[in-house]
Amino acid sequence: MADWKDFANIWKTVGEVDLRPIREDALRELRIAMVGEEGSGRHALAEQMRRDPARPAVCTHTPVNILELDGEEGLKEADLIVVLAGVVGGDFTRHQALVRRLTNAGKKVLVFYNHDASETAPPPSGLELAWEAASLVVGPVDNPRFLLKEFVPAVLELLPGHHLPLARLFPLFRTAVAHRLINDTCFSNAAYALSTSLAELVPVLNIPFNIADMVVLTKAQAFLMYKLGLALGYSTRWQDYVKEFGGAIGSGFVWRQVARYLVGLIPVVGIIPKVGVAYSGTFVVGQAVLGWYLTGRHISPRRIRELTRQAYRQGRAFALERLAKAPRLRLPRRKRAELPAQLSTQTCPNCARNNAADALFCQYCGQALLQSSEEAH
Numbered sequence: 001m002a003d004w005k006d007f008a009n010i011w012k013t014v015g016e017v018d019l020r021p022i023r024e025d026a027l028r029e030l031r032i033a034m035v036g037e038e039g040s041g042r043h044a045l046a047e048q049m050r051r052d053p054a055r056p057a058v059c060t061h062t063p064v065n066i067l068e069l070d071g072e073e074g075l076k077e078a079d080l081i082v083v084l085a086g087v088v089g090g091d092f093t094r095h096q097a098l099v100r101r102l103t104n105a106g107k108k109v110l111v112f113y114n115h116d117a118s119e120t121a122p123p124p125s126g127l128e129l130a131w132e133a134a135s136l137v138v139g140p141v142d143n144p145r146f147l148l149k150e151f152v153p154a155v156l157e158l159l160p161g162h163h164l165p166l167a168r169l170f171p172l173f174r175t176a177v178a179h180r181l182i183n184d185t186c187f188s189n190a191a192y193a194l195s196t197s198l199a200e201l202v203p204v205l206n207i208p209f210n211i212a213d214m215v216v217l218t219k220a221q222a223f224l225m226y227k228l229g230l231a232l233g234y235s236t237r238w239q240d241y242v243k244e245f246g247g248a249i250g251s252g253f254v255w256r257q258v259a260r261y262l263v264g265l266i267p268v269v270g271i272i273p274k275v276g277v278a279y280s281g282t283f284v285v286g287q288a289v290l291g292w293y294l295t296g297r298h299i300s301p302r303r304i305r306e307l308t309r310q311a312y313r314q315g316r317a318f319a320l321e322r323l324a325k326a327p328r329l330r331l332p333r334r335k336r337a338e339l340p341a342q343l344s345t346q347t348c349p350n351c352a353r354n355n356a357a358d359a360l361f362c363q364y365c366g367q368a369l370l371q372s373s374e375e376a377h
Contacts, residue, residue: 019226019238026164026230031077033065035098036084041114041141042066045084052171053144054294060233062169069094072101080159081107083134084141086114099134108158112151113138144172152176167231175294177231182286185224186279186311189217190318193278197271217278221285228286232293272319279315280308 032049034042046064067074075081081102085095095111102109111134137154139146152173159166167177226238235241284307291299299307345354350367361368 022164022223022227023230023236026168026227027236028162028165030079030159030162030165030169031065032080032082032170033067033075033078034082034084035067035069035071035075036095037069040084040086041112042084045082045112045141048141048144048147049170049172051144052174053148054175055171058171058233060169060171069098072098075102075107079108079162080110080155082110082112084112084114086112086138096131099131103134110135110137110154110158112141114141116140147172148176156180164227164231168233171233174232175290178228178286178290178293181224181227181231182283182290185220185286186282186315187318189220189282190275190279190315191322192216192220193275194271194319194322197274217282221282224282224286225289228289228293234293271323272316275319276312276315279318280311283311283314284308 034046036042043066046066049064050060050062052058065074065078083095083099085092099109099111111131113136115138135154135158137150139150141147153176155166155173156163156176163173163177163180167174225241229235229241284304287307288299288304291297346357346359346369347354348362348365348367348369351362351365353362353364355362355364355369359369
């Protein structure tokens with residue numbers, strides 16, 4: 001069974017890897033601008049982005065550039081521009097012209113049509129066509145539930161390479177980014193476990209994947225913990241994670257041990273269980289760490305069992321789907337032994353049947369063969 005020494009060794013290995021790119025990515029400056037008329041909800045949306053609905057007390061002071069429609073000079077350096085419309089009135093000619101210019105200039109633009117569902121007047125029809133190719137969100141800027149459901153995914157879609165700094169600077173995005181990090185790592189670990197399991201079926205490779213799997217998969221879990229900490233605004237020093245999350249990563253080692261035993265006992269049948277364990281172990285570790293981040297408490301054993309069963313089924317489904325699409329494994333074939341060349345024959349002068357070249361008498365009629373008679377003379 002895994003113990004503290006195993007966990008310390010993994011974090012020692014993690015410390016030897018250059019973590020600066022991950023840390024620098026999370027600390028990268030991200031510039032977001034809110035553009036609209038007075039009363040459009042620019043300040044309200046910026047304030048919502050600085051708060052985490054899961055932890056209302058958490059609030060950052062990340063600067064957001066609030067601009068009027070004619071403030072294009074302040075948009076040159078923006079990584080994301082949110083154009084707000086809707087509340088003030090129905091004439092959005094200036095808004096549309098601005099969005100068109102920004103989009104043509106290659107800027108990331110999101111149109112937020114600020115509309116409360118309780119209002120008597122519905123939003124205008126054909127909004128998607130009116131705003132052409134720009135990303136569009138229609139709803140209230142002051143409703144956290146709506147923002148999490150519609151606004152957050154839209155922003156993540158527009159900024160695929162900025163998730164870590166986005167979550168660290170704006171708590172509204174933290175839970176969504178954390179779940180994406182967990183899911184991505186789960187699928188990566190499951191895919192790795194599947195690939196090594198298939199490789200083990202080829203005898204000529206002769207590689208001890210079981211031992212390597214425990215190191216690679218658990219190291220990926222350690223990286224996941226570090227990324228979660230950065231996304232949720234915690235320390236940038238990986239050493240600060242060793243003590244706090246030893247229990248979580250230790251449980252990951254237990255899962256790796258189980259996977260090793262399964263595959264070791266049943267090499268071929270164990271492919272599906274191994275992938276399921278790789279997926280579920282990573283998922284449980286990620287959820288345990290996320291739960292601690294959000295509540296300051298460890299998740300209960302009962303909840304761990306529920307998460308494990310759920311994630312194990314997902315991991316099995318992943319493995320079955322990939323195996324169904326994979327080409328059949330072809331092992332190297334042995335060359336067939338070549339048959340010896342057929343010997344020449346001699347024909348019996350009596351019955352005209354073929355006999356072996358070195359025969360003295362016909363095997364069919366017993367008559368002396370012509371070749372044998374000539375040799376005798």
